[in-house]
Amino acid sequence: MLEKEGVYDLTKQSALILTLECIGTFLLTVLYQSCTELLDPLAFALGVLCITVMSVKSTGAHYNPAITVVFLCKAKQRVSSRWLGIGYIIFQFAGALFGAMFYLLMHNNSVGVEVNDPKHWP
Secondary structure (H helix, E strand, O other): OHHHHHHHHHHHHHHHHHHHHHHHHHHHHHHHHHHHHHOOHHHHHHHHHHHHHHHOOOOOOOOOHHHHHHHHOOOOOOHHHHHHHHHHHHHHHHHHHHHHHHHHHHOOOOOOOOOOOHHHOO
């Protein structure tokens, strides 16, 4: 019974970590796109600082699959942390995709794509 509770707690904690990583990558993507449009590097740096402080203790605040791969390649990693690292990469890509889609939906006129225009539908 104790082993099942330990696995449940590990799964619950991993889900929370992966969700925070996805949200952080989402926010980073939207922030980057917004600050690129405004040409304000100071706002981007302060935004990255806030996002990093938000989850550095719980997730490590990787927000970039390249950084996650470097941590995966370290010699003293356990098998479970390798699977968690693969989850990190999947959730980072998902967060970036959702962030880009959110930005495009919020700023559809500035990029020249009409979302409700039938000629852009597949």
